[in-house]
Structures are given as C-alpha cells and as structure tokens.
Amino acid sequence: DIQMTQSPSAMSASVGDRVTITCRASQGISNYLAWFQQKPGKVPKRLIYAASSLQSGVPSRFSGSGSGTEFTLTISSLQPEDFATYYCLQHNSYTYTFGQGTKLEIK
C-alpha cells in the first residue's frame, strides 16, 4: 500500500500568515492527490483535486502543487475561518490513503 506522510502534524499561525503543509508519498502517484479541510464536528470538504486544481467555490488563497511523491498545500494569507485540520488523499492505486492530518491552530 502507498503510505502518505503529512507534515507538520500540528502548527500554530496568525491571521495573515502564509502557511505550507506537505505530503510525501511512499511511491510516485503522478498528480492523483487531493486536499481536504475539516472543521470540528463537520464533514470534510475538498479544496484541491488533481494536486493543483482549485475546487469550485474555494477561495483563491488556497493553492496546491507537486507531482510524483511530494506535494504542498499553501494558504497565502490565513483567514480566521481557515483554522481547521487539513488532510491529503492519494488515489493513484486501487486502495486510497489519507495523510495523518495537520491541525492548524491560532497563534
């Protein structure tokens, strides 16, 4: 199975900061990677698909990049509503894998 290593597992940042979260795949997955945001008690929401395509309705401060084994999610200027947990998902193989999650907290 393909393993996804997400880092950091937690971080604190301030409104207006630029934030980057990384996912590394144990083997190449082309661009078969998505990013999700989940707020406490809520359903996960897809932000990015195909590694770098922005989901309709998602603010442009969110962006994704990468291919192969290394991927990043960047939030260019943190807003109060962005404090949440973020997960990557690889769907290259017949079995999918989520990263462990990154909890983004207010500094």
Add this chain to the structure above:
Amino acid sequence: QVQLVQSGAEVKKPGASVKVSCKASGYTFTSYGISWVRQAPGQGLEWMGWISAYNGNTNYAQKLQGRVTMTTDTSTSTAYMELRSLRSDDTAVYYCARDGGYCSSTSCPIMDVWGKGTTVTVSS
C-alpha cells in the same frame, strides 16, 4: 442539488454487525462510485473502500478485508456498507462520498460530495 443522505446513528454490541446506508440524489447514480471513510473519535480520516455503482466492483482497505462488504441498490440509488464482528475500535463516524474512481482533463469526481456521517458506537 447533488446530495448523499445517510442513515441514522447506531449502537451495537461487540461481535455484532452494522449496515449503514447512503442514498444519492441529484446525479446519475450509476455514473459514479461511492467511497466509504471513517473517523474514530479524535482521530484522522481512514479510507475503508470503494464500490462502483455501475457494475458493483469493489476495492477494500486491506485491514478491513473479510469484515466489510459494500453493495449498491441501483433501483433506489442507495449504497450500503456492512461491517461485521464489530469491536470497540470500530466506534467512529462513517461517511460516504461520491467517487467516480477516475480523474480526467475535464472532471475529477473523487470524494467531491460527502454525506453528513453516521455515528456507530460499539459498546457492551
């Protein structure tokens, strides 16, 4: 609008089985599949498996092989996930999500729409 409506919360004893339903509306059910994802209290997301609503093909997470069965009823546009031999660590919120199983240059319906989740509690 595209919607997935899941069945209500369940409380089960260890060793029992649970069957969660996920009724789709607002799109052609057989043109996509359904992934099932669970989340134990305070933990991350865990992919459980996928079923094609077109032909019933399934892919299951290795750790659940032999305990999980995913099915669909195309007449009612409903997907089902049955988990057997329940243990306390199966206590979780179970989500279904629309999943076409592919990405193309024009479309990538991988977990783009989610149900609200079904809480399954396993306790003696």
